[in-house]
Amino acid sequence: MSRFPSLFALLGISLVGWLGVIDRRAHSAEKPNVLFIAVDDLNDWVHHLGGHPQTITPQIDALAARGVTFYNAHCAAPSCNPSRAALMTGVRPATSGVYVNSTDWRPIINQVDSIPMHFAKHGYDTAGAGKIYHGGFDRDSDWQRYAHKKGKEAAPAPGHNDGVGGIRFAPTNIGDAEMGDYATVDWCIEQLNQPHDKPFFLACGLHKPHMAWNVPQKYYDMYPLDKIVLPKVLDTDLDDVPPSGVKMARPEGDHKAIIDSGRYKEAVQGYLAAITFADAMVGRMIAALDASPHKNNTVIVLWGDHGWHLGEKLHWRKFSLWEEATRAPLIFVAPGVTQAGGVCRQPVDFMSIYPTLADLCGLPIPKHVEGPSLRPLLLDPAAAWPHVALTTWGRNNHAIRTDRRRYIRYANGEEELYDEQGDPQEWTNLAGRPEHAALKSQLAQHLPQINKPEGGDKPQDAPPQPAKSKVKGKKQAKRAKKLIQATTTVKPTE
Numbered sequence: 001m002s003r004f005p006s007l008f009a010l011l012g013i014s015l016v017g018w019l020g021v022i023d024r025r026a027h028s029a030e031k032p033n034v035l036f037i038a039v040d041d042l043n044d045w046v047h048h049l050g051g052h053p054q055t056i057t058p059q060i061d062a063l064a065a066r067g068v069t070f071y072n073a074h075c076a077a078p079s080c081n082p083s084r085a086a087l088m089t090g091v092r093p094a095t096s097g098v099y100v101n102s103t104d105w106r107p108i109i110n111q112v113d114s115i116p117m118h119f120a121k122h123g124y125d126t127a128g129a130g131k132i133y134h135g136g137f138d139r140d141s142d143w144q145r146y147a148h149k150k151g152k153e154a155a156p157a158p159g160h161n162d163g164v165g166g167i168r169f170a171p172t173n174i175g176d177a178e179m180g181d182y183a184t185v186d187w188c189i190e191q192l193n194q195p196h197d198k199p200f201f202l203a204c205g206l207h208k209p210h211m212a213w214n215v216p217q218k219y220y221d222m223y224p225l226d227k228i229v230l231p232k233v234l235d236t237d238l239d240d241v242p243p244s245g246v247k248m249a250r251p252e253g254d255h256k257a258i259i260d261s262g263r264y265k266e267a268v269q270g271y272l273a274a275i276t277f278a279d280a281m282v283g284r285m286i287a288a289l290d291a292s293p294h295k296n297n298t299v300i301v302l303w304g305d306h307g308w309h310l311g312e313k314l315h316w317r318k319f320s321l322w323e324e325a326t327r328a329p330l331i332f333v334a335p336g337v338t339q340a341g342g343v344c345r346q347p348v349d350f351m352s353i354y355p356t357l358a359d360l361c362g363l364p365i366p367k368h369v370e371g372p373s374l375r376p377l378l379l380d381p382a383a384a385w386p387h388v389a390l391t392t393w394g395r396n397n398h399a400i401r402t403d404r405r406r407y408i409r410y411a412n413g414e415e416e417l418y419d420e421q422g423d424p425q426e427w428t429n430l431a432g433r434p435e436h437a438a439l440k441s442q443l444a445q446h447l448p449q450i451n452k453p454e455g456g457d458k459p460q461d462a463p464p465q466p467a468k469s470k471v472k473g474k475k476q477a478k479r480a481k482k483l484i485q486a487t488t489t490v491k492p493t494e
């Protein structure tokens, strides 16, 4: 008799524990958690994407190997603010009029739920940290909890200057744990490890490899300067690019300064070092998830907000419509949907992130959301895919990317066309060749029908009265011209 109570107590305790497990499993079977990782200014210099032969990204590569990685994924806009505003709200730049970094998206795209708002409305606990929206245009009310973490100032180590002009690179003396991104990941790990009675949506926004590329020396040491391989640059590349494209490239700006300085290899080393630092932070976040009870019921998505030129087309930074500026990593790991080792080569853009997450979590896809769910490609990366990737930079400048082609059309009608199979560097503009006329008009059918004015609809942009239409048209043309100049010739804000 004396043994029964203790046995019963033991059984009781294990039953409670067991029921708890069942309860959590039942819960998770309904809705998976989401770990949403944004990496700022990370182009395709991720080892498995092959953008640069020397880049060291073991953590992102390992994450890719767990699910499906997209080799032909492109941003909605090649700039932080419009890219992120579109991705987070599901509203394309051409639909909203949010084209550049200086446009506050919040008063413009204010009638719809962003991704975290949508998840919160459907029972999710939402939290985020770091850079999810563009700096200065954060909207913390989108989240139940949000943290803006700052590290120590990562100043250049003694003996190093700040870089060349606006291209800022130098090792820093501070350690990983003093960097802002480290604190962001720490905060996200704390959130992860709190008790959860609801499924969670957790966003971790890393600032690196955005400039300045001031990361600890050990990351620079991984890329010996004398062995750095420079990007492939054709000095005459812009000769067949129309004036609108040349304006975006600004060859007399960063590129000339870098070449004149003789420090091209150092700049490339700096970007590579910053990428490997960011990769290590991704690794910390994933390791914490794997050590948690949520490992097997959490959808993971990792994206870079756009690409980055390091001299290709005599251009630096983003702010253009070529492959280097639009292509960025996109990885999904979705338990029960993706299989390890999935590689998808279909053209996709980041407007698909919102609907895909909603789809994977059994949430409705809001009507306003532009872009198809990637679920068919997550189930079968080789599945048929009728869509193209679309990137917009400034009003009515667009790039269409298919499996084989890039077609660029600028607001004034100038064009570029590339064959990605035979010419992956996009060195030969085929747009002027008569035999491609039919192909161009076929690709042009994917261009947006609506191209809102910069900043969205304003009273003066209401349909003109018939009597004034001619004057109005001229005014609009003038304003459009001004905008193109503003977005392509003025040094853009980061």
Ligand SMILES: [Ca+2]
Pocket: 040, 041, 079, 080, 210, 305, 306
């Ligand atoms: Ca960015």
Ligand SMILES: [Ca+2]
Pocket: 236, 237, 238, 239, 240, 241, 426, 427, 428, 429
């Ligand atoms: Ca060329």
